[in-house]
Amino acid sequence: MTVLTHLQAAPATSRPLDSSGELRRIHEALLADEHPQPLARAFLEDQLLQAAQLKEELPSDPTQWHAWVAEHCADVARQYADYLQQRKAGGARQFFSCKAHAQYFLQAVAPTKLVDGAWLYGLLGQWRDPRFSSLISTYLEELGEGNPAQNHVVIYRQLLAEQGLEPSSPLPDERYLQGALQLALGACGMDFLPEVIGYNLGYEQLPLHLLISSYELSELGIDPYYFTLHVTIDNASTGHAQKAVQAVLDLLPLEADRSDFLRRVSLGYRLNDLGQGSRAIIEGFDLERELLAMLERKCPFAQHMHSDYCRFEGKTVNQWLADPQQLSGFLQAMQDKGWIKRHEDPQNSRFWQLIDGDGAAMFGVFSAYEKQLVHDWIAGDWISADKPVAFRRRPSVPAPIEVPEQDPDVQRLNAALQGQNAHSKITTLIPWLAPARHAHPAGLLATRRFIQLKSGQR
Structure with a gap:
C-alpha cells in the first residue's frame, strides 16, 4: 500500500520559502478581496509547479482508493494504540514538552486553521448538481452548519482567545502557505476542480498527529475540542475521508480525458505537502530560542522604562536591554544573582514574582503566552512530563444558537x-x-x- 506520508510525517518543502512577508500578503489579500481570482490563479499555478516536483502518492487506479484510505485509517489506529500503550507504561509526551510548546503550535498553525474548509467554497454554486453534494456537505460541516458551537473557525478563535494568543501575532512567512493555498483553491473553484478535489482528498484523511495532539493538549489543560472534532468527522467510514474519495469518483469524466483529470487530482493532492506540516512545526520548537525572540521584540519598548537602581554585573537593566545580543547574558546574570532559579517552582524566582500576580510590579507587561514562555523556561526540569493536568471538558450538548438581531x-x-x-x-x-x-x-x-x-x- 502507498502510505499517506504527508499526513503523518514532516514534509519537505520543494524550495526555500523567503521571509519577505509575500505569503502573508497573499493570504491577507485572498481573505479580504471579494474577487481575488487573478491573484489566486497566479499563486496556484506557481504552487502547482512546485507540487509537480514532489513524489506521486496516489495509487493509479481510483477504484482502489476506498480500500486504500480505510487501510490508512487502520494503520493510524494501530500507531495510536501503540502510543497510548507507551504513555500508560509511563512514557513521556511525544509532541509537547511544556504548555508553552503547545501554545506555540496553536499559534503557528492558526493561519491555516482560521480558514478551515476554504478550498471548497468555490463549489457552492453547484448546489443543484448531486455530484457535488458530498463536497458541499463537507464545507457546510466545516461551517458547523451555521451553529457557532460547531463552526470550526469560531471554535479555533475561541481556543486562541482562551490561551491568550493573538491571531495577528508575527509568524514566519511560511506559516501562511497552506492557508493561502486553501483560499486560492476556494477562489478559483470550478476552474481548478480536479485540483480542489485532489487537495480535499489529501486534507481530509485522518492523520496520526491529530490524535496525539488531542491527547497531549488535554493533558496540558488546553481544550482539545477543535482537534477531537476533526477526529470524529474525518473518518473513513462515513466522514469526510470517505466523502472525499466518493467525490472524485462521482466527478470523473465519462468520455473526456480521464488521465489528464486524474493527473490534476494528483497535483492537487500533493499541494498538501508544500510548506511545513504539523509534525515539522512541533519538532522545530526550542523554548530558549522562543523566549529570547520574545524578549528581543520587547526591547524597543522596554530599554528606557527601567530605573538605574538595580544593576546586574555592573550594568543597569536599560543597558542590558539596549542590545538584543546581550539578552542571553542578561538571563544568565539574573540567574547568577539569584533572581532566576532554574529547574525550580517559578514562584521561587524573584523575576517571576515581578511579572505574575495582580500586585506584581510588571503586571500586564507580558501576554499570557509570553508569561508561559518565561514560566516554562524557569521551571525547566521541575515540570514533570508525566504529570498530567486535569481538564474539565466542555458539555457534550452544543450551546444554543443565538442570532443577534441588532447586528x-x-x-x-x-x-x-x-x-x-x-x-x-x-x-x-x-x-x-x-x-x-x-x-x-x-x-x-x-x-x-x-x-x-x-x-x-x-
Whole structure:
C-alpha cells in the first residue's frame, strides 16, 4: 500500500520559502478581496509547479482508493494504540514538552486553521448538481452548519482567545502557505476542480498527529475540542475521508480525458505537502530560542522604562536591554544573582514574582503566552512530563444558537432577502458563506438559511 506520508510525517518543502512577508500578503489579500481570482490563479499555478516536483502518492487506479484510505485509517489506529500503550507504561509526551510548546503550535498553525474548509467554497454554486453534494456537505460541516458551537473557525478563535494568543501575532512567512493555498483553491473553484478535489482528498484523511495532539493538549489543560472534532468527522467510514474519495469518483469524466483529470487530482493532492506540516512545526520548537525572540521584540519598548537602581554585573537593566545580543547574558546574570532559579517552582524566582500576580510590579507587561514562555523556561526540569493536568471538558450538548438581531450585517442580510424567490435568495446568501464571512453572525445565519433553501429545492 502507498502510505499517506504527508499526513503523518514532516514534509519537505520543494524550495526555500523567503521571509519577505509575500505569503502573508497573499493570504491577507485572498481573505479580504471579494474577487481575488487573478491573484489566486497566479499563486496556484506557481504552487502547482512546485507540487509537480514532489513524489506521486496516489495509487493509479481510483477504484482502489476506498480500500486504500480505510487501510490508512487502520494503520493510524494501530500507531495510536501503540502510543497510548507507551504513555500508560509511563512514557513521556511525544509532541509537547511544556504548555508553552503547545501554545506555540496553536499559534503557528492558526493561519491555516482560521480558514478551515476554504478550498471548497468555490463549489457552492453547484448546489443543484448531486455530484457535488458530498463536497458541499463537507464545507457546510466545516461551517458547523451555521451553529457557532460547531463552526470550526469560531471554535479555533475561541481556543486562541482562551490561551491568550493573538491571531495577528508575527509568524514566519511560511506559516501562511497552506492557508493561502486553501483560499486560492476556494477562489478559483470550478476552474481548478480536479485540483480542489485532489487537495480535499489529501486534507481530509485522518492523520496520526491529530490524535496525539488531542491527547497531549488535554493533558496540558488546553481544550482539545477543535482537534477531537476533526477526529470524529474525518473518518473513513462515513466522514469526510470517505466523502472525499466518493467525490472524485462521482466527478470523473465519462468520455473526456480521464488521465489528464486524474493527473490534476494528483497535483492537487500533493499541494498538501508544500510548506511545513504539523509534525515539522512541533519538532522545530526550542523554548530558549522562543523566549529570547520574545524578549528581543520587547526591547524597543522596554530599554528606557527601567530605573538605574538595580544593576546586574555592573550594568543597569536599560543597558542590558539596549542590545538584543546581550539578552542571553542578561538571563544568565539574573540567574547568577539569584533572581532566576532554574529547574525550580517559578514562584521561587524573584523575576517571576515581578511579572505574575495582580500586585506584581510588571503586571500586564507580558501576554499570557509570553508569561508561559518565561514560566516554562524557569521551571525547566521541575515540570514533570508525566504529570498530567486535569481538564474539565466542555458539555457534550452544543450551546444554543443565538442570532443577534441588532447586528447591522444581520439586518442588512434579512432586508436583502425580502421578496426574493428561493434561487435568488441562495445567490444572495452564498457570498456570506465565504471564508472571511461565515464565522460572523450574518454568515452563521446565511449558512442556516442556505441549508434550509437547498434542502427545499432538491
